[in-house]
Amino acid sequence: MAYMNSNEIKEELNLKGIKNTKAKSILLHILKSSHAPKDVNTLYEACSKMTSVNLATVYRSLRQFNEKDIVQEFLGSDGVAQYEYIHQGAKSHPHFECETCHQVFCLGELKFEDALYFSNMAKQHKVNSINMTLRGVCDHCQENH
Numbered sequence: 416m417a418y419m420n421s422n423e424i425k426e427e428l429n430l431k432g433i434k435n436t437k438a439k440s441i442l443l444h445i446l447k448s449s450h451a452p453k454d455v456n457t458l459y460e461a462c463s464k465m466t467s468v469n470l471a472t473v474y475r476s477l478r479q480f481n482e483k484d485i486v487q488e489f490l491g492s493d494g495v496a497q498y499e500y501i502h503q504g505a506k507s508h509p510h511f512e513c514e515t516c517h518q519v520f521c522l523g524e525l526k527f528e529d530a531l532y533f534s535n536m537a538k539q540h541k542v543n544s545i546n547m548t549l550r551g552v553c554d555h556c557q558e559n560h
């Protein structure tokens with residue numbers, strides 16, 4: 416994977432008040448170019464290919480990214496945390512988690528009416544994001560049965 420737009424990444428970290436390190440900017444780059452949520456080990460492996468980094472640093476950086484709303488974190492049914500970059504202006508989208516291979520897939524973005532429907536369920540509470548996971552067996556795992 417080519418390491419592109421490093422200036423853009425640096426600026427983004429700066430804007431969020433995060434000290435820019437090589438490991439953090441590479442991690443953010445990987446998260447931004449991922450099309451599905453990734454767990455820590457996968458992110459760590461991808462980072463390791465591009466720079467020398469240890470697992471604790473990846474954990475710490477992800478926690479910081481989550482606090483600053485750069486990534487969203489959610490737990491899979493196996494208890495493993497998954498991380499996904501929050502694209503600016505992107506609407507909430509549900510996920511599908513396969514109970515067999517534990518892969519998580521991004522589903523289509525919620526339509527405005529759908530988002531409104533779920534927001535209304537919260538009644539007087541203020542909704543900032545909607546985190547929904549559908550679970551079952553992915554098409555790949557269905558074929559292998």
Ligand SMILES: [Zn+2]
Pocket residue numbers: 513514515516517518552553554555556
């Ligand atoms: Zn599967």
Ligand SMILES: [Zn+2]
Pocket residue numbers: 451452499508509510520521522
């Ligand atoms: Zn997603």
